[in-house]
Amino acid sequence: MMIEINIVKTFKNFTLKINETFKQYEFYALYGKSGSGKTTFFRVLSGLEKSEGIIKVNKKIWQDKKFFLPPQKRDIGYVFQDYALFPNMNVLENLLFVKKDKKLAMKLLDIVEMTPFINRMPNTLSGGQKQRVALVRALMKEPKILLLDEALSALDEEVKEKIKKEILIIHNEFKLTTFMISHQKEDIHDLATKVININNGNIVSIEKVQKTIHLSPTIINDQLVFIPNEKLSSDSIKNSHFKITT
Numbered sequence: 001m002m003i004e005i006n007i008v009k010t011f012k013n014f015t016l017k018i019n020e021t022f023k024q025y026e027f028y029a030l031y032g033k034s035g036s037g038k039t040t041f042f043r044v045l046s047g048l049e050k051s052e053g054i055i056k057v058n059k060k061i062w063q064d065k066k067f068f069l070p071p072q073k074r075d076i077g078y079v080f081q082d083y084a085l086f087p088n089m090n091v092l093e094n095l096l097f098v099k100k101d102k103k104l105a106m107k108l109l110d111i112v113e114m115t116p117f118i119n120r121m122p123n124t125l126s127g128g129q130k131q132r133v134a135l136v137r138a139l140m141k142e143p144k145i146l147l148l149d150e151a152l153s154a155l156d157e158e159v160k161e162k163i164k165k166e167i168l169i170i171h172n173e174f175k176l177t178t179f180m181i182s183h184q185k186e187d188i189h190d191l192a193t194k195v196i197n198i199n200n201g202n203i204v205s206i207e208k209v210q211k212t213i214h215l216s217p218t219i220i221n222d223q224l225v226f227i228p229n230e231k232l233s234s235d236s237i238k239n240s241h242f243k244i245t246t
């Protein structure tokens, strides 16, 4: 799948101009100053904001001069910065409101360890718990693209590390293309494969994230292998062994 975006969005004093193709399965971090256009990019991609130009996802036109696919028909899960949970529905109802698929809801709640909280109302949950519910609710549509708007900013370190692992599991298991707005270099390093640097409404560069891999020498079946340590973020790397060749 390819996400082809060639759009212009103009507000009174601001113009967002994107002409870029994004690749399937990547984990993109959007990095840039306040007001540089990160949230506007999300709103345009998800169809919450109308823009001029073309968006094509996997050759399917989402918008062009004559056509505009409404937000609910776009294959996107959007996790908002303020969670936006429905306050009058419990955790399970929040998920089932998006899609009446209890099996999927229970599977997702299990991944984020929220099964014990299914009957709780949002105002009785902690910030981290609300964040998890918002994350899995966005996945009830079984989207191909996940948008995370500063999903980690309000969390303490311990909860954040846990949710980061869960986000990676979800990104891999559901084969998502993920875009995450973040101001935290460490979170970007741990999660993203590419960083989109955005400044004043323009993408100035897209850089590959260099992963620092700490390997621990271990003997397995009489062979010396190097296993990445805990700090590693990518599950695919975590599960692989690095053999030395002589």
Ligand SMILES: Nc1ncnc2c1ncn2[C@@H]1O[C@H](COP(=O)(O)OP(=O)(O)OP(=O)(O)O)[C@@H](O)[C@H]1O
Binding pocket: 011, 012, 013, 014, 032, 033, 034, 035, 036, 037, 038, 039, 040, 041
């Ligand atoms: N509805 C609107 N009407 C007018 N201007 C807007 C509107 N929405 C956003 N803007 C302007 O567009 C610019 C980009 O805003 P945007 O929210 O995309 O920035 P951001 O990079 O997400 O910032 P932050 O990191 O602070 O959330 C800002 O100058 C903002 O004032």
